[in-house]
Amino acid sequence: MKFIHLTDTHVVGTGLLYGQDPAKRLSCAVASINAEHGDADFVIVTGDMTHWGDADAYARFATEIAKLKIPIHLMVGNHDDTPSLMHTFPDLPRDENGFVQQAIDTAHGRFLLLDTKAPKGHAGAYCEARRDWLARQLELPGPVYLFMHHPPFEVGIKAMDAIMMRDAEAFHDVIAPHKHSILNLFFGHVHRAIWGTWRGISYSCMRGLNHQVALDLDTPAEQIGGNFEPPAYGVVLLQDDQVTVHLHDFADKSHSFPL
Ligand SMILES: [Fe+2]
Numbered sequence: 001m002k003f004i005h006l007t008d009t010h011v012v013g014t015g016l017l018y019g020q021d022p023a024k025r026l027s028c029a030v031a032s033i034n035a036e037h038g039d040a041d042f043v044i045v046t047g048d049m050t051h052w053g054d055a056d057a058y059a060r061f062a063t064e065i066a067k068l069k070i071p072i073h074l075m076v077g078n079h080d081d082t083p084s085l086m087h088t089f090p091d092l093p094r095d096e097n098g099f100v101q102q103a104i105d106t107a108h109g110r111f112l113l114l115d116t117k118a119p120k121g122h123a124g125a126y127c128e129a130r131r132d133w134l135a136r137q138l139e140l141p142g143p144v145y146l147f148m149h150h151p152p153f154e155v156g157i158k159a160m161d162a163i164m165m166r167d168a169e170a171f172h173d174v175i176a177p178h179k180h181s182i183l184n185l186f187f188g189h190v191h192r193a194i195w196g197t198w199r200g201i202s203y204s205c206m207r208g209l210n211h212q213v214a215l216d217l218d219t220p221a222e223q224i225g226g227n228f229e230p231p232a233y234g235v236v237l238l239q240d241d242q243v244t245v246h247l248h249d250f251a252d253k254s255h256s257f258p259l
Pocket of ligand 1: 008010048077079189190191208
């Protein structure tokens, strides 16, 4: 099984963002997915579809994403606005409390798409109501793949660590009894390619499409350094006993050649 991990498209309604056009970059990513990975089962977007959460931006996002030839599943990030998102995508599944989280059953296990958006601010949250939903999902047969916008742990970049998901210990308490069945935790938010393990759970994060967070481990938390390292999306391969995450530099135009 193959699926695509796309994140942090940051589309704006009009004009540019940091001098770049996020909708144009999304359009290039969609064209690449259709041309190179049209056989994938679906695309999961781990949040921050728009930069300002306005209706015009969601409309532009919807126009570009509609060109995808495979299904898409959306999640919310700190830059999203849930009511505005729901206005554009009224059929987007939500839990019984209205949080944008859902379970997707596949031939290789259950995909749990979590809503880590806090009511205010850029840090993430995972309140008791959401934890109750997750606990019920984890009681069902696995294996399980977790998808979140905010990571529930630090990654070493101070400005991003300051806006990681709060409630991390309570979240960990919920997932701890099920670690054996959690095969990977996919997240966005940090706009970088990052891999590792957290308390025994493997994780991966993808670059954004418009702008990236600089690999700066020294600057104080008050400043987020950005740059224009190339955009990318993840190509994820699942087998019965393995998860493989490829980072695809889809904008790279260098020619392949025999090695
Ligand atoms: Fe983002």
